[in-house]
Amino acid sequence: MMSDDASALSTAQRLRQEIENDIAAGHLMPGERLDEVSLANRFHVSRTPIREALQQLAMAGMVEIRPRRGAVVASLTPERLYEMFEVMAELEAMCCRLAARRLGPADAVALEKAHRACEAVRQDHDAYYRANEGFHKAIYAASGNDFLAEQARQLQRRLQPYRRLQLRVRNRVQNSFSEHERILAALMAGEGEEAAGIMRPHVQVQGERFSDLIASLKLMGAA
Amino acid sequence: MMSDDASALSTAQRLRQEIENDIAAGHLMPGERLDEVSLANRFHVSRTPIREALQQLAMAGMVEIRPRRGAVVASLTPERLYEMFEVMAELEAMCCRLAARRLGPADAVALEKAHRACEAVRQDHDAYYRANEGFHKAIYAASGNDFLAEQARQLQRRLQPYRRLQLRVRNRVQNSFSEHERILAALMAGEGEEAAGIMRPHVQVQGERFSDLIASLKLMGAA
DNA sequence: CTCATCATTCTTGTATACAAGAAAGTGTCG
DNA sequence: CGACACTTTCTTGTATACAAGAATGATGAG
Structure with missing residues (x-):
């Protein structure tokens, strides 16, 4: 029997969900810095998929990426x-x-x-x-x-x-x-x-x- | 005088805009394959920033990324x-x-x-x-x-x-x-x-x- | 001639190396 | 003592190498 596993997620997408959960749950607070290396260590991956996840979160409005200055949890006025x-x-x-x-x-x-x-x-x-x-x-x-x-x-x-x-x-x-x-x-x-x-x-x-x-x-x- | 250049864009964001324009303008049609290498050559960058741009477009709903099978322009039912x-x-x-x-x-x-x-x-x-x-x-x-x-x-x-x-x-x-x-x-x-x-x-x-x-x-x- | 299986080729996914800009720390001079 | 310039360190940005899964094409059996 074939399960048409359309829910197959790429690593970056899984990472996005994890980080997103942390933000939504209030574990990561608005304004807080998201260090690529720390996140990479935490999830046991390299910076590459972490960066992809951060780009996704930026589009979702959950984080803000300042070029050359890193990503922070979006804080709203x-x-x-x-x-x-x-x-x-x-x-x-x-x-x-x-x-x-x-x-x-x-x-x-x-x-x-x-x-x-x-x-x-x-x-x-x-x-x-x-x-x-x-x-x-x-x-x-x-x-x-x-x-x-x-x-x-x-x-x-x-x-x-x-x-x-x-x-x-x-x-x-x-x-x-x-x-x-x-x-x-x-x-x-x-x-x-x-x-x-x-x-x-x-x-x-x-x-x-x-x-x-x-x-x-x-x-x-x-x- | 200081111009508070908040409009500073990362490369990935510029690339996203370019590709997004091509999609919106109808130059890239729904269902069309987005080959990472071709895009990288076209914009004279490596695959890394291209992939970041594609992840952004996926979040925006403009492209669909099937894990291990590449990205295509989103086609809507x-x-x-x-x-x-x-x-x-x-x-x-x-x-x-x-x-x-x-x-x-x-x-x-x-x-x-x-x-x-x-x-x-x-x-x-x-x-x-x-x-x-x-x-x-x-x-x-x-x-x-x-x-x-x-x-x-x-x-x-x-x-x-x-x-x-x-x-x-x-x-x-x-x-x-x-x-x-x-x-x-x-x-x-x-x-x-x-x-x-x-x-x-x-x-x-x-x-x-x-x-x-x-x-x-x-x-x-x-x- | 058609279909299935295997080998080959191509593409994507990930880690890593290196470059370059930002931040932080140090020392000197006013 | 404070401000400024310089150096050092740290972080991000990008390219590239390699691994691994998918697509493709060839070969052989039915």
Whole structure:
């Protein structure tokens, strides 16, 4: 039996994923230097594939390469961060609109499951953070537009180091969960615009929440 | 006086741009093989920076790298193409919404200028194609969201090889121009939703236009 | 004549050597 | 004591050598 292993990854791509994970997980902080030799030693490869991985990350916006001066983890200004959240909100709103129209039985089941997973852990910030990610990804998938889903996941990943801080704010988890509930209901009812309208402010970081984000950003020590 | 030359590009980045231009310009066709040695000879460099450029292009979705089997210009299935146009339409609609709210005097001038440039060349398909690009880019810029503008430009670039074929369809230029006119008027009047509503179908490729696209796609010989 | 198997050739993947620019450390002079 | 120039060290950028997998072509059997 042949497994059409389309998921075959080159070494550089695997390395990219590893480093990307470290960035998304907050193990590598914005502004931090990415030394080619250290990375090469760490992964037991030469600098060549490491450099290829760094070039990929640069295109993904996760690192910044200053010619002749090395690569650093990309650090975003508050303005840019705001812009990215604004786009993220719109992409997710779009996912809602499409999902409401195209929702299949399998998608509906996956959505409810993801939602109940959130409910189960809403006392635990960190666990909720992960479950929340699952709920949002279920919506991307339900949009029926694979390209859109990929774009959404990619941007979500890029914002992850910053988003993590968001849920620590008092009552945020509780509010988040009840917003999920309303979104889910709207999707099931086929009310795309309704769902989109709830999703937008759910994702976007405005007003007080933005100030909170900036404050915690300073705590991170990002340049 | 100091010119903060942030535009300093590494060799790999320059090479990426060159190859990307060839793809966008249709000089390199979808499915075409990108031989590392040939490219290295052509640009008078070794394979190393070429490979770095190819990794970047892979992340940008412009080429596909099959491990151990080399890189080819990415060729999109009709489904994926449809999905990408759907997202493009939404991004541009979002630009409209934001631009209508935030439009500054400089943006307004730039928009009108770009529009008149379109008008001046509407007898010439190829010239209109370029002017059209300018009009859309002016809207991206007017959104006031630099990240959004970059995303829009990047996706536009990716769709360029396919979009080129669109305007050849009978009357498409005339229709396009009159849609521009209505979008411009709505933007100037601050009617963001109105502008977005015209932009969406202006960009999205649906119904007959999609069939036309698929037909010309087959002519391209893309796998 | 067609298909399968093996040898050959070509291309990609990786390490390494070397070149050259940036950073850091040292000493001297004001 | 502080600033500046110079030297040394370290890091990145590029080419090249070699290894290994894929494509290609030849040869032989059915």
